[in-house]
Amino acid sequence: MSNVDWQGKHVTVAGLGVSGIPAARVLHGLGAVVTVVNDGDDERSRAQAAELEAQGITVRLGDGDTLPPSTELVVTAPGWKPGKPLFAAAADAGVPVWGDVELAWRLRGQDGREPAPWLAVTGTNGKTTTVRMLASILEAAGLRTAAVGNIGVSLLDAVLGEETYDVLAVELSSYQLHWAPSLRAHSAAVLNLAPDHLDWHGSMEAYAADKGRIYEGNRVACVYNAADPATEDLVREADVEEGCRAIGFTLGTPGPSQLGVVDGILVDRAFVRNRQKQAQELAEVADVDPPAPHNIANALAAAALARAFGVEPAAVRDGLRNFRPDPHRIEHVADVDGVAYVDDSKATNTHAAEASLAAYDSIVWIAGGLAKGATFDELVTGCAKRLRGVVLMGADRALIREALARHAPEVPVVDLDRTDTGAMSEAVREAARLARPGDTVLMAPACASMDMFVNYNKRGEAFADAVRARAAESV
Incomplete structure (x- = not known):
């Protein structure tokens, strides 16, 4: 269905949401006969359905499992699980299923413009930061670009909008990759792999396989994390174009075809004339904000993709200097009575929390929330020596408490038996009581937020508000 005449094509869009509604409108505008199916039938869904129906799009609420007759293509929201009956019916009928990313990929160039390459x-963690770093580097190189996909501008808008781009920095989730079988990037990176969303994918193997789809058909570079062998394994398994190279990044001294760190300098031994003997300085560690180890790794991955696209070293440096991280990502909130308070509410799984905890020497850790099936023994074992104390809250806090009892029994633990939003103020008070001058109170929950907050942003805001209130009290 690439470059087809959409006029009269019967397309079913699965889901009324941030991807489904734009997809329905785009396809209707191209002349397709669009039917939207949706599981929910609440007031919000009915309002959205009314808007689409006024444009001539059919909407079926409360019936997301039935494949409408005459369907020739299903376009699904990325979060819909592969095991839904709708997709089984599509498979039985020989109907392809695409996600919004696949749709955007297939629609590139249909307006006659030269499609922008995708980086x-x-x-599992670091995608948004790395893509925004990459976009900043590309902008510093004078390229027309945008951070798109699972972040910022929607891919459909980027592909079909009036703005033209030289290259796109694209964040892709495992859900999106699952439903994007024909995606072929210029170059791509898998930053790390750790158990996450296993309830959706069914197994770690399936999750990794979906992540690995990002390497399929790469033209120039497959960027992997030298500290995470599973990412390199995905490169080995990928079917890429002739001449595409495997490029590693490491926090240590890089080998040939790698980027790494030498004496506080980010260096490139991959995109230089003689990579056996030469290294190109790109930036200083101090140019990375914040210069935590996992964020330096993000910067190296972004730099590798930019260099694969031909960006000069000075633009890498300038782009990293210009970059400012999003809120709630290892964000310093305030210093109060000699104690630093850091908001990493975005650390919604154990892998992200592990990276955050590794950035500080003496920590009072605020943790807990929805565990999403995670276990915490490995995380606690790795950070036990850094912990001054722990404050737990949220629905699944007992799982962390039990891991602490097994692997760090000497660490003081405050268990807040509450899941209301006001618990954050008490958590900050208890953390302040445990902390000593020179310590860091780190909110890196290792869990999702929805048991107590609308999202991780609201959780981070609650933490920051509580810290600022404490700062005001101490004046």
Whole structure:
């Protein structure tokens, strides 16, 4: 269905949401006969349905499992699980299923413009930061670009909008990659792999396989994390174009075809004339904000993709200097009575929390929330020596408490038996009581937020508000 005449094509869009509604409108505008199916039938869904129906799009609420007759293509929201009956019915009928990313990929160039290449990023953690770093580097090189996909501008808008781009920095989740079988990036990176969303994918193997789809058909570079062998394994398994190279990044001294760190300098031994003997200085560690180890790794991955696209070293340096991280990502909130308070509410799984905890020497850790099936023994074992104390809250806090009892029994633990939003103020008070001058109170929950907050942003805001209130009290 690439470059087809959409006029009269019967397309079913699965889901009324941030991807489904734009997809329905785009396809209707191209002349397709669009039917939207949706599981929910609440007030919000009915309002959205009314808007689409006024444009001539059919909407079926409360019936997301039935394949409408005459369907020739299903376009699904990325979060819909592969095991839904709708997709089984599509498979039985020989009907292809695409996600919004696949749709955007297939629609590139249909308006006659030369499609912009995609530099794509996935991984369990660090995707958004790396893509935004990459976009900053590309902008510093004078290229017309945008951070798109699972972040910022929607891919459909980027592909079909009036703005033209030289290259796109694309964040892709495992869900999106699952439903994007024909995606072929210029270059791509898998930052890391750790158990996450296993309830959706069914197994770690399936999750990794979906992440690995990002390498399929790469033309120039497959960027992997030298500290995470599973990412290199995905490169080995990928079917890429002739001449595409495997490029590693490491926090240590890089070998040939790698980027790494030498004496506080980010260096490139991959995109130089003689990579056996030469290294190109790109930036200083101090140019990375914040210069935590996992964020330096993000910067190296972004730099590798930019260099694969031909960006000069000075633009890498300038782009990293210009970059400012999003809120709630290892964000320093305030210093109060000699104690630093850091908001990493975005650390919604154990892998992200592990990276955050590794950035500080003496920590009072605020943790807990929805565990999403995670276990915490490995995380606690790795950070036990850094912990001054722990404050727990949220629905699944007992799982962390039990891991602490097994692997760090000497660490003081405050267990807040509450899941209301006001618990954050008490958590900050208890953390302040445990902390000593020179310590860091780190909110890196290792869990999702929805048991107590709308999202991780609201959780981070609650933490920051509580810290600022404490700062005001101490004046």
